[in-house]
Amino acid sequence: MLTTGGYRKYLGFFGKRNVGKSSLINRLVGQEISIVSEQPGTTTDPVYKSLEIHPIGPVTVIDTPGVDDVGDLGNLRVERAKKALYKIDLAILVVDSSWSDYEKWLVNSFEKMEIPFVIAINKSDIDLDRSDLIKRIEKFPHILVSAKTGEGIEKLRESIIKELPKEEEIPLLSDLIDGGEIVLLVVPIDLGAPKGKLIMPQVEAIRETLDREAICIVVKERELRWTLEKLKTPPALVVADSHLISRIAADVPEEIPLTTFSILEARHKGDLLELVKGVKAIENLTPESKVVIMEACSHIPLVEDIGRVKIPRWLTNHIGGGIEFEIKSGKEFPEDLENVDLIVHCGGCTLTRAMMLRRLREAKRRGIPISNYGVVISYLHGIINRVLKPFPEVQALLEETYNAGK
Ligand SMILES: Nc1nc2c(ncn2[C@@H]2O[C@H](COP(=O)(O)OP(=O)(O)OP(=O)(O)O)[C@@H](O)[C@H]2O)c(=O)[nH]1
């Protein structure tokens, strides 16, 4: 059986008015979650409903208002449908027998925003001339269905599962080392460190090293140089905190791979390449730019808070003043991101990988560069190339991206 992994998927239903979007959703989920009527324009606001769809798992279904033609573009209904596009993992485009500029615009948007989609040709119980439509959509995944009789619904379900992006698990560091090798973790015990505890990435790094049957050595920054001198075999990897990285890089010989907990987390939880691409936007910032600092949790800010104080200060010094900073915190990805030139996201320790990837996608679809605290700090300290060395594939892709953009 095909399954899609454990995280919540967002499915968006789109299409013209009265094609049967709401009816199809109700049929697919086996519940009356959306109002159906023969009156076109029944659904006026997107309807969000979270539920389990067997065997897809936890899903949030978004029923969007229908739009009659492309002349409607720019009106409120389209704007609402458009917002749903940022969020979804997969789109279901519902059509009857016609293919208008609106459907073309939707498919165009799906392709541009890299949203996988399935076309559901609804009302198969009615005899309609669909030959022209089929010719136009041949190359896309499409299923003939009837919300009324249930015909094709199982096929649609299978197609949804097939097209949904699959989850990929990326370890924190175990793929960077071999059994028997040494991993050296440099852990600051300062005012920011929780009393009597190590923080999550440090604990995970220890656990993964042990699972790999490698050797984990944990030191504070003061003991680093001495430890390196004592070791007969140099470590296969040194991992340090971003905010100490310049000092630590000076103590670790160039030939020893060095990275930061944030870089490891960025890869483990999100998409390191996207976050590194985002950091390049710093060079396009001007004193008129707007930067959003995005925190996934609403913690009580520390006096020298990394996101609220230090990063704005370093960025301001780098650009030479004038940048407008805005702090956005909370689990929801904010909607009002007009004229934002860069998002600097926190490490996302309270988020799952799926949640982080969704946030990256939402930024990407809005065309806003996004990076994170750790990557930005390493960049602003001139150490990004060094800490990315253990990830030749990211460096290679990055070079490719830049060469293609030239
Ligand atoms: N014969 C037939 N009628 C259908 C089918 N699916 C929906 N309908 C009818 O089509 C009409 C519109 O259905 P809705 O589900 O409200 O359509 P919608 O796309 O959500 O419409 P809006 O919310 O106005 O955009 C209703 O009268 C439904 O009973 C189908 O498979 N066959």
Ligand SMILES: [Mg+2]
């Ligand atoms: Mg509807």
